[in-house]
Amino acid sequence: MIRVYEKRFDGRKFDELRPVKMKVDVVPSADGSAVVEIGNTKVIASVFGPKPLHPKHLQNPEKGILRCYYDMMSFSVPERKRPGPTRRSIEISMVMKNALASTLLLEEFPKAVVDVFVEVYEANAGTRCASITAASLALADAGVPMRDLVSAVAVGKVGGMIVLDLTKEEEDHPEGATDIPIAMVGRSGKITALQLDGAITKEELKKALELGKKGCSILYEMQRKALKAKYGVR
Ligand code: CDP
Secondary structure, three states: OOOOOOOOOOOOOOOOOOOEEEEEOOOOOOOEEEEEEEOOEEEEEEEEEEEEOOOHHHOOOOOOEEEEEEEEOHHHOOOOOOOOOOHHHHHHHHHHHHHHHOOEOHHHOOOEEEEEEEEEEEOOOOHHHHHHHHHHHHHHHOOOOEOOOEEEEEEEEEOOEEEEOOOHHHHOOOOOEEEEEEEEEOOOOOEEEEOOEOOOOHHHHHHHHHHHHHHHHHHHHHHHHHHHHHHOOO
16 A cells, blocks of 8 residues: 555544534524534534424325435635535435434324434535534434434545545545545444445455544544533433
């Protein structure tokens, strides 16, 4: 393996997350909410529901429905992003839903819907992961019945090195970068989302997944801490 990335641009260790901040209950009008900052990637998630789904013909009498909406604010990126949905935001919304749905006890609220809105107000890579982490936290804050929290982080290969939590600068490394966002259920360690953008060998992927799981575990503990800070429970 050729190593051309000896020291990370921001001085972090290869297996180190960016500085993380999490807080729940930040949107008064929402049933649950959370802010998650990981380095210069910052998102806010708001949850509304469970509430009756309209129009009624969309209701599922067996279980509730989860809807996720990911949005990047115009000022969140250096080059102004045109407001409104894009193919990318539709894809990320779907990834979020798939990453979270299996942890919710949807059968406990038939005919109902839970809406999750995530706004990215500063983007520096890893926004889908920060969105999943924030959304799961906001769902817990809303009291939506769930088995466990989900946390997410990107791992990858930058200049021949396996790294945790890529920045935008790393994603754009001149030697090329491989980006692997992963989402994990806290206690079980079950992976609920995994994407791969770039090239990687099987051995490197194994190493990257281990590192990603380690990152997710750290984020999971921080999620629990953020909930404890509000509810003061175990
Ligand atoms: O954000 P994430 O890594 O999950 O998704 P991405 O599609 O791989 O985007 C990587 C990064 O590109 C974002 O986090 C932004 O920093 C940047 N980006 C941008 O500058 N302008 C856009 N319209 C979309 C993304």
